[in-house]
Amino acid sequence: xxxxxxxxxxxxxxxxxxxxxxxxxxxxxxxxxxxxxxxxxxxxxxxxxxxxxxxxxxxxxxxxxxxxxxx
Amino acid sequence: xxxxxxxxxxxxxxxxxxxxxxxxxxxxxxxxxxxxxxxxxxxxxxxxxxxxxxxxxxxxxxxxxxxxxxx
Amino acid sequence: xxxxxxxxxxxxxxxxxxxxxxxxxxxxxxxxxxxxxxxxxxxxxxxxxxxxxxxxxxxxxxxxxxxxxxx
Amino acid sequence: xxxxxxxxxxxxxxxxxxxxxxxxxxxxxxxxxxxxxxxxxxxxxxxxxxxxxxxxxxxxxxxxxxxxxxx
Amino acid sequence: xxxxxxxxxxxxxxxxxxxxxxxxxxxxxxxxxxxxxxxxxxxxxxxxxxxxxxxxxxxxxxxxxxxxxxx
Amino acid sequence: xxxxxxxxxxxxxxxxxxxxxxxxxxxxxxxxxxxxxxxxxxxxxxxxxxxxxxxxxxxxxxxxxxxxxxx
Amino acid sequence: xxxxxxxxxxxxxxxxxxxxxxxxxxxxxxxxxxxxxxxxxxxxxxxxxxxxxxxxxxxxxxxxxxxxxxx
Amino acid sequence: xxxxxxxxxxxxxxxxxxxxxxxxxxxxxxxxxxxxxxxxxxxxxxxxxxxxxxxxxxxxxxxxxxxxxxx
Amino acid sequence: xxxxxxxxxxxxxxxxxxxxxxxxxxxxxxxxxxxxxxxxxxxxxxxxxxxxxxxxxxxxxxxxxxxxxxx
Amino acid sequence: xxxxxxxxxxxxxxxxxxxxxxxxxxxxxxxxxxxxxxxxxxxxxxxxxxxxxxxxxxxxxxxxxxxxxxx
Amino acid sequence: xxxxxxxxxxxxxxxxxxxxxxxxxxxxxxxxxxxxxxxxxxxxxxxxxxxxxxxxxxxxxxxxxxxxxxx
Amino acid sequence: xxxxxxxxxxxxxxxxxxxxxxxxxxxxxxxxxxxxxxxxxxxxxxxxxxxxxxxxxxxxxxxxxxxxxxx
Numbered sequence: 001x002x003x004x005x006x007x008x009x010x011x012x013x014x015x016x017x018x019x020x021x022x023x024x025x026x027x028x029x030x031x032x033x034x035x036x037x038x039x040x041x042x043x044x045x046x047x048x049x050x051x052x053x054x055x056x057x058x059x060x061x062x063x064x065x066x067x068x069x070x071x
Numbered sequence: 072x073x074x075x076x077x078x079x080x081x082x083x084x085x086x087x088x089x090x091x092x093x094x095x096x097x098x099x100x101x102x103x104x105x106x107x108x109x110x111x112x113x114x115x116x117x118x119x120x121x122x123x124x125x126x127x128x129x130x131x132x133x134x135x136x137x138x139x140x141x142x
Numbered sequence: 143x144x145x146x147x148x149x150x151x152x153x154x155x156x157x158x159x160x161x162x163x164x165x166x167x168x169x170x171x172x173x174x175x176x177x178x179x180x181x182x183x184x185x186x187x188x189x190x191x192x193x194x195x196x197x198x199x200x201x202x203x204x205x206x207x208x209x210x211x212x213x
Numbered sequence: 214x215x216x217x218x219x220x221x222x223x224x225x226x227x228x229x230x231x232x233x234x235x236x237x238x239x240x241x242x243x244x245x246x247x248x249x250x251x252x253x254x255x256x257x258x259x260x261x262x263x264x265x266x267x268x269x270x271x272x273x274x275x276x277x278x279x280x281x282x283x284x
Numbered sequence: 285x286x287x288x289x290x291x292x293x294x295x296x297x298x299x300x301x302x303x304x305x306x307x308x309x310x311x312x313x314x315x316x317x318x319x320x321x322x323x324x325x326x327x328x329x330x331x332x333x334x335x336x337x338x339x340x341x342x343x344x345x346x347x348x349x350x351x352x353x354x355x
Numbered sequence: 356x357x358x359x360x361x362x363x364x365x366x367x368x369x370x371x372x373x374x375x376x377x378x379x380x381x382x383x384x385x386x387x388x389x390x391x392x393x394x395x396x397x398x399x400x401x402x403x404x405x406x407x408x409x410x411x412x413x414x415x416x417x418x419x420x421x422x423x424x425x426x
Numbered sequence: 427x428x429x430x431x432x433x434x435x436x437x438x439x440x441x442x443x444x445x446x447x448x449x450x451x452x453x454x455x456x457x458x459x460x461x462x463x464x465x466x467x468x469x470x471x472x473x474x475x476x477x478x479x480x481x482x483x484x485x486x487x488x489x490x491x492x493x494x495x496x497x
Numbered sequence: 498x499x500x501x502x503x504x505x506x507x508x509x510x511x512x513x514x515x516x517x518x519x520x521x522x523x524x525x526x527x528x529x530x531x532x533x534x535x536x537x538x539x540x541x542x543x544x545x546x547x548x549x550x551x552x553x554x555x556x557x558x559x560x561x562x563x564x565x566x567x568x
Numbered sequence: 569x570x571x572x573x574x575x576x577x578x579x580x581x582x583x584x585x586x587x588x589x590x591x592x593x594x595x596x597x598x599x600x601x602x603x604x605x606x607x608x609x610x611x612x613x614x615x616x617x618x619x620x621x622x623x624x625x626x627x628x629x630x631x632x633x634x635x636x637x638x639x
Numbered sequence: 640x641x642x643x644x645x646x647x648x649x650x651x652x653x654x655x656x657x658x659x660x661x662x663x664x665x666x667x668x669x670x671x672x673x674x675x676x677x678x679x680x681x682x683x684x685x686x687x688x689x690x691x692x693x694x695x696x697x698x699x700x701x702x703x704x705x706x707x708x709x710x
Numbered sequence: 711x712x713x714x715x716x717x718x719x720x721x722x723x724x725x726x727x728x729x730x731x732x733x734x735x736x737x738x739x740x741x742x743x744x745x746x747x748x749x750x751x752x753x754x755x756x757x758x759x760x761x762x763x764x765x766x767x768x769x770x771x772x773x774x775x776x777x778x779x780x781x
Numbered sequence: 782x783x784x785x786x787x788x789x790x791x792x793x794x795x796x797x798x799x800x801x802x803x804x805x806x807x808x809x810x811x812x813x814x815x816x817x818x819x820x821x822x823x824x825x826x827x828x829x830x831x832x833x834x835x836x837x838x839x840x841x842x843x844x845x846x847x848x849x850x851x852x
Contacts, residue, residue: 004094006101007084009132013220013278019802021729023217024758024765030219030281032763041765043756046824048805050845053813055805055822061222064760065084068101075236077243078226080274090447092161095190095197103195112197114188117469119450121490124458126450126467135192136226139243146378148385149368151416155291155349163445165288166474166481172290172352174479183481185472203293206476207368210385232305234516237545237552245550254552256543259327261308263348266316268308268325277547297362297420303518307359314361314423330540332521334561337529339521339538345364374589376658379687379694387692396694398685401611403592405632408600410592410609419689430733432740433723435771439575439633449572456574456636487577491723494740501662503669504652506700510788510846520785527787527849558790562652565669581717581775587660591714598716598778614682616663618703621671623663623680629719643804645811646794648842704794707811731800734829734836742834751836753827774831 006068010035011044015057020046023060037067077139078110086128091117094131108138148210152177153186157199162188165202179209219281220252228270233259236273250280290352294319295328299341304330307344321351361423362394370412375401378415392422432494436461437470441483446472449486463493503565504536512554517543520557534564574636578603579612583625588614591628605635645707646678654696659685662699676706716778717749725767730756733770747777787849788820796838801827804841818848 014027024041032038042063049056085098095112103109113134120127156169166183174180184205191198227240237254245251255276262269298311308325316322326347333340369382379396387393397418404411440453450467458464468489475482511524521538529535539560546553582595592609600606610631617624653666663680671677681702688695724737734751742748752773759766795808805822813819823844830837 004086004088004097004128006086006098009082009084011082011222011224011276012281013222015217015219017217021765021768026217027219028760028763028765038760038763040760041758048822050809050819050821053809053819055802055809057217058802063082068083075228075230075239075270077228077240080224080226082224092197092200099192099195099197109192109195111192112190119467121454121464121466124454124464126447126454129447134224139225146370146372146381146412148370148382151366151368153293153295153347153366154352155293157288157290159288163481163484168288169290170476170479170481180476180479182476183474199288205366210367234552234555241547241550241552251547251550253547254545261325263312263322263324266312266322268305268312271305295364295366295418296423297364299359299361301359310359311361332538334525334535334537337525337535339518339525341359342518376694376697383689383692383694393689393692395689396687403609405596405606405608408596408606410589410596413589430725430727430736430767432725432737435721435723437577437579437631437721438636439577441572441574443572452572453574483572489721494722501654501656501665501696503654503666506650506652508650508790508792508844509849510790512785512787514785523785524787554785560650565651579719579721579773580778581719583714583716585714594714595716616680618667618677618679621667621677623660623667625714626660643796643798643807643838645796645808648792648794650792702792707793731836731839738831738834738836748831748834750831751829 007039007065008068009063009065011061011063013059013061015059017055017057020058020060023058024062027060027062028064031064035064035066037069038064039067040065078136079139080134080136081106082115082132082134084130084132086130088126088128091129091131094129095133098131098133099135102135106135106137108140109135110138111136149181149207150210151205151207153203153205155201155203157201159197159199162200162202165200166204169202169204170206173206177206177208179211180206181209182207220278221281222276222278223248224257224274224276226272226274228272230268230270233271233273236271237275240273240275241277244277248277248279250282251277252280253278291323291349292352293347293349295345295347297343297345299343301339301341304342304344307342308346311344311346312348315348319348319350321353322348323351324349362420363423364418364420365390366399366416366418368414368416370414372410372412375413375415378413379417382415382417383419386419390419390421392424393419394422395420433465433491434494435489435491437487437489439485439487441485443481443483446484446486449484450488453486453488454490457490461490461492463495464490465493466491504562505565506560506562507532508541508558508560510556510558512556514552514554517555517557520555521559524557524559525561528561532563534566535561536564537562575607575633576636577631577633579629579631581627581629583627585623585625588626588628591626592630595628595630596632599632603632603634605637606632607635608633646704647707648702648704649674650683650700650702652698652700654698656694656696659697659699662697663701666699666701667703670703674705676708677703678706679704717775718778719773719775720745721754721771721773723769723771725769727765727767730768730770733768734772737770737772738774741774745774745776747779748774749777750775788846789849790844790846791816792825792842792844794840794842796840798836798838801839801841804839805843808841808843809845812845816847818850819845820848821846 087093300306655661
């Protein structure tokens with residue numbers, strides 16, 4: 001009963017000029033400002049902008065799973 | 072005009088120790104507490120936890136379609 | 143020679159208000175009325191209608207393989 | 214820093230009896246009523262209802278990307 | 285009971301030199317000559333021939349769902 | 356006008372103990388007995404039975420496209 | 427450190443004449459005889475044999491994740 | 498012999514503020530300036546920019562097949 | 569009961585300089601040295617090395633299904 | 640350093656009236672006329688034309704990987 | 711002959727709180743304790759746990775290819 | 782008009798013994814030597830060689846989008 005949790009998954013895109021991991025970190029930090037009970041993420045897609053033949057920004061699409069709190 | 076409905080799809084994960092159908096039922100019941108005009112669901116993924124060599128919980132990922140009500 | 147069977151695959155959608163298995167059963171029963179030599183099925187997709195926040199109907203898309211009888 | 218935008222992607226279904234492009238337009242117009250900073254869309258799926266052997270409605274599933282505004 | 289409809293899905297390719305929507309329309313019109321109870325379509329694939337650097341024909345692959353009438 | 360052909364695609368499985376090409380050949384020969392205007396095929400899947408650690412039969416799933424003849 | 431677990435995933439097919447859930451249960455029970463630390467499963471595919479127009483057996487392909495025990 | 502043509506496929510993105518068909522037309526016209534023997538295209542992906550809640554541009558990714566001319 | 573077999577699927581890559589079928593044959597022969605009850609295979613992927621503009625080796629990835637013998 | 644090779648992948652379609660392997664061979668031979676450092680291929684798709692109920696031509700889509708030579 | 715190697719592919723999940731590359735490294739190190747002739751890996755999936763709005767662990771699913779040694 | 786840009790996408794594989802990001806950087810640097818107007822990249826696939834149970838090289842397959850300059 002108390003075990004039958006329901007989760008919601010949202011899809012976000014984080015970006016960073018530093019690394020793929022940093023883009024993930026930025027996306028989670030932004031979501032954590034307004035959302036609660038973030039539990040897991042799944043990488044969906046990685047792409048980026050090229051500036052002068054170098055990576056300008058990594059753009060990482062994530063699905064983030066969060067527990068829906070039963071009141 | 073009145074025919075041109077727009078729908079929103081959300082992605083949720085329901086769980087149950089009983090069956091796949093029960094996990095779907097639990098997810099819909101939880102969403103129905105706060106959302107309106109739920110119209111259809113699509114199964115995306117089924118997985119589960121194993122406890123002592125048996126299914127502990129089924130976890131069913133669903134997309135749920137709901138009509139956006141034009142006021 | 144007699145071993146080189148050819149099979150045809152058709153795609154059908156069965157529905158049931160009871161369970162996923164019952165939707166499969168209903169689809170097979172309907173096909174069995176007019177088709178012969180049904181040998182296997184493959185689940186392609188599961189979705190359903192939501193009525194009052196509960197599952198109204200499961201809709202299971204199947205591919206059904208049937209042997210083409212060489213006369 | 215100011216470059217590290219985060220985006221949210223939502224999934225919607227627009228419909229139209231006229232054309233695929235019109236279904237996209239209707240979905241965007243509906244979302245634009247309540248959401249801000251819509252930046253891009255991705256077509257996911259196109260289907261439709263058939264009425265008297267003709268297209269009744271096109272139904273186009275879109276993902277819409279919107280920038281999360283950092284305050 | 286009367287609700288447990290079964291549907292058959294067929295796959296067809298419509299073509300048109302005019303537009304994607306026109307290729308869909310042509311496919312439905314052709315199927316409607318000999319088949320009944322056409323209810324929905326799903327776009328599977330769009331391709332086309334090129335003639336002199338311009339689109340010669342759009343070729344749209346559709347799945348068409350039709351209700352199997354229980355007598 | 357005369358250019359706007361419509362095609363039907365069917366899915367069949369051919370088998371052969373000899374080779375993948377022979378399984379395709381067998382499937383086409385079987386379909387050609389009763390169907391007309393076969394124009395192209397697409398390989399969807401290849402599998403087979405193993406007998407005594409060797410290939411017993413190749414089983415090749417094909418989609419076959421045939422022109423619907425406008426009378 | 428102690429957190430950096432490694433997991434192995436195996437792919438199995440369970441079968442049952444009763445239900446999809448029962449086929450999963452049978453597969454887990456069989457694996458549990460010889461393998462340890464089974465932690466989760468993922469449904470990959472569901473198909474089955476048809477006998478006399480009815481489901482003879484459900485065949486459910488699962489991936490099973492098990493923790494590799496660091497000694 | 499003369500039948501054993503080889504084809505090259507390239508991937509391009511066409512854009513248009515008007516329609517999906519117009520984006521395809523623009524991509525083909527651009528490729529036709531410098532490439533020869535364009536024979537077919539396959540739609541891979543459709544997306545677009547949103548400007549003020551409306552479609553700014555459709556962006557259609559195509560694969561284009563061209564015959565390699567044997568000299 | 570005796571019908572509720574469980575199967576294990578393994579993934580192997582066979583190679584051959586001769587043909588795709590020969591690469592499958594080689595993979596099965598190698599597996600048959602140490603494994604029992606091999607029942608079916610599924611082709612997953614075909615690739616190869618190029619040597620001097622010709623096929624050096626075909627490399628065929630297979631899943632092989634084998635029955636787990638209940639003692 | 641010298642190890643950090645970069646590769647380019649191109650997509651081609653080879654054809655043959657004889658066999659799938661022959662279509663691959665023809666595609667590689669054609670590419671080898673003008674391109675250098677071809678290293679591997681990946682089969683993407685196999686289809687073909689049907690002439691009088693028999694295979695007219697196999698058409699095999701390949702990705703071919705070639706090393707970009709650092710001068 | 712000596713060229714016709716057969717390879718086995720296994721699927722593992724490595725984890726790390728540091729980076730995606732570190733999760734790969736950990737998985738390889740664990741497999742290398744008991745397996746021989748590891749030759750290549752393919753990333754299949756990346757996900758992770760979220761702890762306090764930050765990445766707790768990256769979890770990277772890999773396929774690892776190893777040569778089967780012919781004795 | 783000036784807005785209707787056309788883009789070409791090429792597929793390349795970059796490698797690095799250091800990290801996934803470094804393999805991307807190397808691929809972009811190599812392409813930038815001879816190509817112009819590189820605008821974005823999409824990660825398609827990540828794999829690598831294993832040497833002595835450790836990552837020898839990461840190999841990252843990218844699609845790179847470049848604007849076709851209208852003269």
